Amino acid sequence: MMRILWAGAAAAIAASSALVWAQQKSSAEGIAEYRAMLADGNPAELFEAKGEALWKTKRGPKNASLETCDLGKGPGVVRGAFVELPRYFADTGRVQDLESRLLSCSETLQGISAAETAATPFGRGEQSNIEALVAYISAASRGMKFSLPQGNPEERKMYELGKRAFFYRAGSHGFACASCHGDAGKRIRLQDLPELTKNPGDGVGFAAWPAYRVSSGELWGMQRRLNDCYRQQRFPYPGYGSEVTIALGVYMGVNAKGAESVAPSIKR
Amino acid sequence: MHTRRQALSASAKLALLLLGAGVLPAVAQAQASGFNQTAFDAKSLAEVMKALGGAAPAASSDVTVSAPDIAENGAVVPVGASTALAGVKRLLVLVEKNPAALSAIFEVGEMVDANFSTRVKMGQSSDVYAVAMMSDGRVLYAKKEVKVTLGGCGG
Amino acid sequence: MADPMRIRAQASGDKATVRVLMAHEMETGQRKDAAGKVIPAWYIQQVHAKLNGKDVLSAQWGPAVAKNPFLQFMIKGAKAGDKVSVSWVDNRGDTRTDEAVVT
Numbered sequence: 001m002m003r004i005l006w007a008g009a010a011a012a013i014a015a016s017s018a019l020v021w022a023q024q025k026s027s028a029e030g031i032a033e034y035r036a037m038l039a040d041g042n043p044a045e046l047f048e049a050k051g052e053a054l055w056k057t058k059r060g061p062k063n064a065s066l067e068t069c070d071l072g073k074g075p076g077v078v079r080g081a082f083v084e085l086p087r088y089f090a091d092t093g094r095v096q097d098l099e100s101r102l103l104s105c106s107e108t109l110q111g112i113s114a115a116e117t118a119a120t121p122f123g124r125g126e127q128s129n130i131e132a133l134v135a136y137i138s139a140a141s142r143g144m145k146f147s148l149p150q151g152n153p154e155e156r157k158m159y160e161l162g163k164r165a166f167f168y169r170a171g172s173h174g175f176a177c178a179s180c181h182g183d184a185g186k187r188i189r190l191q192d193l194p195e196l197t198k199n200p201g202d203g204v205g206f207a208a209w210p211a212y213r214v215s216s217g218e219l220w221g222m223q224r225r226l227n228d229c230y231r232q233q234r235f236p237y238p239g240y241g242s243e244v245t246i247a248l249g250v251y252m253g254v255n256a257k258g259a260e261s262v263a264p265s266i267k268r
Numbered sequence: 269m270h271t272r273r274q275a276l277s278a279s280a281k282l283a284l285l286l287l288g289a290g291v292l293p294a295v296a297q298a299q300a301s302g303f304n305q306t307a308f309d310a311k312s313l314a315e316v317m318k319a320l321g322g323a324a325p326a327a328s329s330d331v332t333v334s335a336p337d338i339a340e341n342g343a344v345v346p347v348g349a350s351t352a353l354a355g356v357k358r359l360l361v362l363v364e365k366n367p368a369a370l371s372a373i374f375e376v377g378e379m380v381d382a383n384f385s386t387r388v389k390m391g392q393s394s395d396v397y398a399v400a401m402m403s404d405g406r407v408l409y410a411k412k413e414v415k416v417t418l419g420g421c422g423g
Numbered sequence: 424m425a426d427p428m429r430i431r432a433q434a435s436g437d438k439a440t441v442r443v444l445m446a447h448e449m450e451t452g453q454r455k456d457a458a459g460k461v462i463p464a465w466y467i468q469q470v471h472a473k474l475n476g477k478d479v480l481s482a483q484w485g486p487a488v489a490k491n492p493f494l495q496f497m498i499k500g501a502k503a504g505d506k507v508s509v510s511w512v513d514n515r516g517d518t519r520t521d522e523a524v525v526t
Binding site for chain 2: 026027030031033034035037038189190191214215216217268
């Protein structure tokens with residue numbers, strides 16, 4: 001009698017384990033299906049359209065457009081620029097990511113204060129214009145492969161600084177970027193965490209930002225993404241367009257060499 | 269003096285009376301109010317049907333609701349409502365556990381397919397309904413459970 | 424004046440599939456701001472579409488439709504070169520109309 005009961009119990013445990021396993025597999029598939037259903041008709045397109053108009057509109061105290069801004073491939077060249085950023089710029093003498101480059105172009109060409117934009121909260125005022133420009137410029141490189149230059153010593157220095165920042169543990173919880181993104185196969189609830197010390201693949205990790213975030217209905221650039229990472233790590237945010245945020249972009253972007261950009265993508 | 273304004277006001281009042289009696293056809297209802305606030309305030313499928321003057325709904329395999337099994341975030345859940353049946357007047361999308369059940373009403377005119385896709389907000393895991401109101405008075409529905417999760421670090 | 428919609432209309436066989444993205448907050452009126460005050464409801468209530476100036480679609484939406492709404496529908500008999508226009512009216516009485524050519 002006892003043997004039958006034990007056998008029954010063992011079978012029940014096996015069955016419920018199998019059920020849990022099946023549920024886990026279908027959760028991942030379920031999430032993939034959800035994302036596929038949203039891929040067509042990404043609200044980021046609304047931001048792309050706004051950004052294109054902003055690039056071509058005369059604005060600011062100097063009443064000029066951004067059409068002569070050099071994003072790294074020559075004045076006014078938008079296509080292909082995103083997948084080579086961050087990079088060194090001779091005119092500013094430093095390595096810049098897309099957002100800090102837009103700030104310096106807006107200041108130089110249009111007379112719009114970079115410091116003021118950097119101090120503006122995300123999603124407001126000039127920041128909402130930067131979001132739109134970032135959507136437009138990244139969209140122009142959609143499908144192209146990341147190929148950040150490392151020929152300039154400043155670019156190589158920033159890579160090393162970014163690597164150091166990536167592994168730097170601090171704050172109340174001793175988190176580093178590496179805590180979540182330093183190994184393969186990590187997950188928070190239902191979100192897979194890409195391993196950013198290497199190329200995690202086409203359209204993943206660095207290659208998926210900027211993105212339209214459905215949870216807030218907003219377009220997030222890499223600066224905002226990093227800002228939120230620092231918040232989650234209980235670190236103070238290093239500042240919009242700061243050297244360390246650009247350095248992290250160099251580190252992740254160089255590691256993602258050859259990955260196809262899908263930006264702007266859609267995220268939860 | 270029987271002004272146009274007086275005439276419109278009179279017909280609006282009549283429409284409201286008929287609305288309450290559930291007699292008025294859909295097109296005239298739209299003209300009278302433009303937007304059926306009562307239907308969009310209703311808390312359940314039954315209340316929505318009452319506000320729209322529809323019969324008690326019956327499940328039907330001829331109506332299709334398409335939605336994901338799981339939504340990574342309840343803020344944006346893709347939903348489709350369709351049917352291949354002839355004689356559909358309206359297709360509705362409902363989310364049972366939302367504060368108000370009705371999300372959308374699509375008038376199926378002769379120039380469009382009875383096939384609409386949109387995205388809705390869901391406050392929690394819930395059944396999602398596609399409801400077809402037929403010109404012969406039948407009301408048919410299909411439903412699907414959509415699980416809503418809260419992902420990542422909580423937002 | 425609200426931001427423009429993105430409308431794509433593609434002909435296939437004897438119909439055209441129209442996909443629209445609208446820029447709108449679709450605020451439910453259920454949320455509160457940081458000070459605890461209710462954020463007023465602000466959402467698209469009516470959507471209309473026309474083919475070459477003729478009404479083809481009308482819809483009523485509630486605040487449960489997602490922010491920056493997406494809509495897909497199929498117009499019978501539409502072909503390349505036809506004009507599709509989509510309009511919305513929200514609960515504040517604001518309105519927006521945009522057009523696209525069927526490809």
